[in-house]
Amino acid sequence: MTAPAVSTQTGDGPAGDGPADPTAAPVVSFTDVNKSFGAVRAVADLSLALHPGETVALLGPNGAGKSTALDLLLGLKNPDRGEVRIFGATPAKAIARGRVGAMLQSGGLMEEVTVRELVGLACDLHPRAYPVDQVLAASDLAGIGDRKVNKLSGGQEQRVRFALATAGASDLIVLDEPTTGMDVGVRQAFWATMRAQVEQGRTVLFATHYLEEADAVADRVLVMHRGRLIADGTAAEIKARAGARRITFDLPDGADERQLSALPHLVGLDVSGPTVRIRSDDADATVHELYGLGLYPRNLEVSGLGLEQAFLALTDAATAEEADHR
Numbered sequence: 001m002t003a004p005a006v007s008t009q010t011g012d013g014p015a016g017d018g019p020a021d022p023t024a025a026p027v028v029s030f031t032d033v034n035k036s037f038g039a040v041r042a043v044a045d046l047s048l049a050l051h052p053g054e055t056v057a058l059l060g061p062n063g064a065g066k067s068t069a070l071d072l073l074l075g076l077k078n079p080d081r082g083e084v085r086i087f088g089a090t091p092a093k094a095i096a097r098g099r100v101g102a103m104l105q106s107g108g109l110m111e112e113v114t115v116r117e118l119v120g121l122a123c124d125l126h127p128r129a130y131p132v133d134q135v136l137a138a139s140d141l142a143g144i145g146d147r148k149v150n151k152l153s154g155g156q157e158q159r160v161r162f163a164l165a166t167a168g169a170s171d172l173i174v175l176d177e178p179t180t181g182m183d184v185g186v187r188q189a190f191w192a193t194m195r196a197q198v199e200q201g202r203t204v205l206f207a208t209h210y211l212e213e214a215d216a217v218a219d220r221v222l223v224m225h226r227g228r229l230i231a232d233g234t235a236a237e238i239k240a241r242a243g244a245r246r247i248t249f250d251l252p253d254g255a256d257e258r259q260l261s262a263l264p265h266l267v268g269l270d271v272s273g274p275t276v277r278i279r280s281d282d283a284d285a286t287v288h289e290l291y292g293l294g295l296y297p298r299n300l301e302v303s304g305l306g307l308e309q310a311f312l313a314l315t316d317a318a319t320a321e322e323a324d325h326r
């Protein structure tokens with residue numbers, strides 16, 4: 001897939017602003033946004049701003065509030081309290097001006113139409129549309145333009161959704177779990193296309209459960225948990241915040257969990273037979289004390305946390321903190 005060139009520019013500010021500029025007016029702003037469904041607070045006191053040229057991943061366990069946040073952003077739901085703005089305007093106005101392209105999980109595609117007809121319709125409706133052939137080519141759909149939409153594989157359907165989101169020169173692209181169902185090759189091509197969109201100054205916000213994807217693609221990661229934003233930073237910052245390093249070793253003579261739990265700078269401890277796994281926010285000090293206790297660890301390894309482990313550590317800590325407040 002290759003990105004379409006920007007063909008038109010209208011609206012409140014130009015796309016193609018280059019890399020992220022944190023001093024520019026926000027593309028998206030949430031100010032104290034709340035949304036509940038009965039007793040469930042799906043989005044709680046959410047405040048954040050996204051800036052031009054950022055690629056932002058939205059992470060969180062099932063039910064964290066990601067889809068609700070995206071629905072609020074796209075004006076598909078209204079907040080109970082607080083304000084959502086896109087380029088300073090309401091979501092409805094920004095969308096009517098063609099500034100937003102979205103690829104959502106929910107909602108089926110029209111069935112009895114061809115790929116070309118459906119993508120053509122999206123182009124007809126977009127105030128700043130690209131030519132339909134360009135959109136089909138950019139989404140790697142040119143070869144199946146005449147195929148009925150209800151005959152597509154899961155990955156092909158995702159490409160059609162992507163084509164609908166990029167039918168025109170939108171400045172903000174919102175994607176809800178965009179690569180679900182795509183094989184590895186298509187997924188890589190998809191992100192290459194998105195990178196080209198970002199190079200043209202677009203801002204991309206995507207929700208995902210693929211943490212390695214967030215790590216590889218996003219320059220900013222937001223982590224939601226039970227409606228709240230619990231982390232916001234680069235993947236490296238989030239890994240560092242989550243308790244830094246993992247220490248793994250064996251104690252062939254047996255591991256005393258109580259003794260090990262007194263080690264300094266411990267963030268997590270897991271003992272399984274002779275194998276000990278520790279998370280520490282100061283691995284040097286922890287290992288030093290390990291030897292200080294007169295223990296002789298074998299097969300000692302110290303490694304950084306992956307984003308997945310950092311994510312689990314952060315969401316576990318948030319759950320524990322909530323339990324403490326009950």
Ligand SMILES: Nc1ncnc2c1ncn2[C@@H]1O[C@H](COP(=O)(O)OP(=O)(O)OP(=O)(O)O)[C@@H](O)[C@H]1O
Nearest residue numbers: 037040041042060061062063064065066067068069
């Ligand atoms: N229309 C609705 N009616 C009632 N509850 C809802 C509704 N939509 C969402 N919820 C609840 O709000 C919370 C947040 O849901 P949401 O779909 O936003 O989470 P998510 O992070 O997108 O989850 P997933 O990763 O599973 O897609 C959940 O507890 C969910 O059950």
